[in-house]
Amino acid sequence: MKGQKGPNLGRREEERLLDLARRTVGSEFPNPERAECPGTQALKALARRRLSKLKTDEIIDHIASCAPCFVEYNRYRREHWQRTIVGLISGCAVLAIAIGLLLHFSGVRFPRQPATQTAQARARAVILDLRDSSVERSGDARNVAPPKTLTREDLDLTIELPIGTEDGEYLLELRPSGDGAATRATGAATWNGTAEVLRTHLDLRGVAAGGYSLIIQKQGDTSGRTYRVIVE
Amino acid sequence: MRETQDEKTTGFGTVPPFWLRATDESGAPIDPRVREAAQALWPWAYRQVEALLHDAPCAAELLEEVAIDVSIRLQASPEVGANLKGYLRTSFHHRVRSQLLRINRLVHQGLVRELESAHQMQAPDWIRAIEADLSVQFLVAYLPHPVRHMLNRRLLGFSWREIGGSIGTSAKNARARFYYGVQSAYEALLRDVEERRREEESKK
Numbered sequence: 001m002k003g004q005k006g007p008n009l010g011r012r013e014e015e016r017l018l019d020l021a022r023r024t025v026g027s028e029f030p031n032p033e034r035a036e037c038p039g040t041q042a043l044k045a046l047a048r049r050r051l052s053k054l055k056t057d058e059i060i061d062h063i064a065s066c067a068p069c070f071v072e073y074n075r076y077r078r079e080h081w082q083r084t085i086v087g088l089i090s091g092c093a094v095l096a097i098a099i100g101l102l103l104h105f106s107g108v109r110f111p112r113q114p115a116t117q118t119a120q121a122r123a124r125a126v127i128l129d130l131r132d133s134s135v136e137r138s139g140d141a142r143n144v145a146p147p148k149t150l151t152r153e154d155l156d157l158t159i160e161l162p163i164g165t166e167d168g169e170y171l172l173e174l175r176p177s178g179d180g181a182a183t184r185a186t187g188a189a190t191w192n193g194t195a196e197v198l199r200t201h202l203d204l205r206g207v208a209a210g211g212y213s214l215i216i217q218k219q220g221d222t223s224g225r226t227y228r229v230i231v232e
Numbered sequence: 233m234r235e236t237q238d239e240k241t242t243g244f245g246t247v248p249p250f251w252l253r254a255t256d257e258s259g260a261p262i263d264p265r266v267r268e269a270a271q272a273l274w275p276w277a278y279r280q281v282e283a284l285l286h287d288a289p290c291a292a293e294l295l296e297e298v299a300i301d302v303s304i305r306l307q308a309s310p311e312v313g314a315n316l317k318g319y320l321r322t323s324f325h326h327r328v329r330s331q332l333l334r335i336n337r338l339v340h341q342g343l344v345r346e347l348e349s350a351h352q353m354q355a356p357d358w359i360r361a362i363e364a365d366l367s368v369q370f371l372v373a374y375l376p377h378p379v380r381h382m383l384n385r386r387l388l389g390f391s392w393r394e395i396g397g398s399i400g401t402s403a404k405n406a407r408a409r410f411y412y413g414v415q416s417a418y419e420a421l422l423r424d425v426e427e428r429r430r431e432e433e434s435k436k
Contacts (some may be wrong), residue, residue, distance in 0.1 A: 017414070018386055020368040025387070028325070028369065031285055033247060036317070046388070056398075057381065062320030063386035065325065066276070077389055169389035 026067045035133055036062060037069050049077035075219040123154040123201060131162050131195060133227050147211070147228035152196040152204045161189060161216070162225075169219045170198055174229070186219075236258035245282075251292060256300040263303040269317045270299045277324055285327050285335070285373030294331065298324045315381070321396040322377040333428060340428055341364055347425060351382045371414070382406065 031037070038059045046059055063069045090098045128148055167190050174183040187200030198216070210230055217224025255261050269276075274295065281291035302320055311395045312319050334338055346367045360409050375383060377401075385395050392403035399406060 014386075014411075015369075017368065018383075021372050021383060022387055024369050026283065026371060028280065029276070030279045031276050032279065033275040036272050049394075057315045058317055060384050060388055060390075061315065061321055061381060064387050071386065106356050177254075 002083070020187075024072045024115075025064060029065045029067050031066045031068060031201075034068060037066060038062060040072070043073045044070060044076045047073060047080045062219070085100075111231045114199045123156040123203075124151075125156045125158070126150070126153075127158045127160065128229075129160045130227055131160050147230050149230045149232055150202075150204060151232055152207060152209060154205055155201070157187075157200050157202050158201070161196040161198055163196070165189060165196045166218065167191060167196070167209070167221070170200075171215075171219055171224070172198075172200055172215045173201070173215045173217075174204075175215060177213065178209070180208060183207055204231060233352070234401070242267055245288070246291075247275045247278045252296055252299060260304075262299055264308050265313060265316055266299050266303040266306060266320070269320050270295055273317060273320060280328055284332055290331075294327055295324060298327050308377070312377075313389070319377045322375070322380045326373045329370055330424065333424060336417060337432075339366070340432075343370060344425055344429065347422065371417055374417040374424075375413060376417070379410055381415065382410045382413070386410075403407070410430075 008118070011139055042055070042059055046056065051059065063073050126152065128150065130148065133148060167188075168188060169188055172185045172187060176182070183202065183204065185200045185202050185231070187198045189196055189198040191197075212229050212231055214227045214229045215224050216227070252262065252267055261292055277295045278288060278291045281294060282288040298320065302312070302316075302323055305319075306316070333343065343366055372380070372383065382395055385398070390398075392407050396403040396406035402407075
């Protein structure tokens with residue numbers, strides 16, 4: 001053992017040393033008479049770190065060499081930690097509620113970010129039932145039923161197509177009766193058990209109100225079906 | 233707390249009355265502050281000797297030796313008086329452990345074995361190697377009081393920043409002092425074990 005250089009004590013080693021030293025307190029220092037024990041109030045005060053420096057050193061040395069005080073102190077310390085953590089969590093919750101209430105009653109409105117706006121201004125889901133609508137075939141205009149109406153909104157459109165329409169990808173075009181650009185979209189038609197439905201997204205916020213022709217044409221076909229619709 | 237004390241007393245014998253002579257062997261008086269502190273710590277000291285040495289009657293003799301040493305130290309270094317009881321506790325614990333090493337051959341041999349195995353290890357593995365309770369118990373008892381006080385604070389959950397603040401230095405410096413103190417204590421322990429081994433060999 002001669003010439004031993006000793007430890008290069010790191011943090012992990014220090015923790016090990018502390019763990020082992022804690023274990024020895026109970027076996028080395030029984031103190032059944034509780035000689036010189038500082039008392040519950042002092043132990044609690046130290047656990048909360050509320051003792052004067054002058055007294056602290058002496059009490060610390062006592063606790064670390066008195067098994068009953070060590071056990072008692074650790075109990076108060078744990079309780080103190082639990083109270084501190086609960087207090088912090090409660091404090092944060094109260095603060096969050098207070099801020100929420102303050103903002104609510106002060107009428108402060110934060111400008112919305114574009115991303116938030118997009119997420120919040122969700123497209124409106126609309127069902128357009130064309131199963132019994134009149135169909136305009138080229139040069140053959142018939143007005144059997146009144147035209148369907150769409151609102152000038154961003155629409156998630158579910159179009160119920162007439163019986164006999166096949167599944168597949170479809171092109172949609174909303175063409176104004178007079179001058180103006182057409183609005184186009186695509187969508188897939190499938191049988192949902194009761195009807196052939198075509199789902200698509202149509203943003204009508206920029207179009208003018210008036211009469212329109214809705215042309216639905218299967219991709220690859222040369223002709224499609226045209227329905228009269230009113231945009232309001 | 234009184235109830236707890238009474239319950240804990242059950243199973244232990246009675247602590248004999250405290251007695252300490254007024255002067256040391258050279259005739260110098262033992263400092264009255266040390267006498268007072270020793271008297272206050274007497275039941276604690278007695279129980280410790282009973283638990284570790286299983287030789288309660290020698291408790292008074294050991295406490296007297298320690299009180300004389302501390303009294304001399306107090307004259308030389310008055311700052312010891314700031315936490316006299318703490319200093320006395322550390323000194324007494326060290327004295328009891330040294331006595332245990334001196335009188336108990338089995339303890340000595342066990343410690344030698346543990347330290348020999350630690351010696352085989354590389355420095356970073358040193359603490360891992362002395363995980364056996366015996367080595368740590370001796371190491372703790374060999375810490376000088378300022379380092380022992382740091383250890384006590386750490387045992388009670390104080391951070392290095394708090395410890396540094398209490399001695400007027402930074403957390404980093406406090407930790408460095410502690411590490412150095414532990415290393416010195418380890419070397420002191422090795423020296424004592426070696427000395428004890430030489431004594432044994434000379435007896436053969």
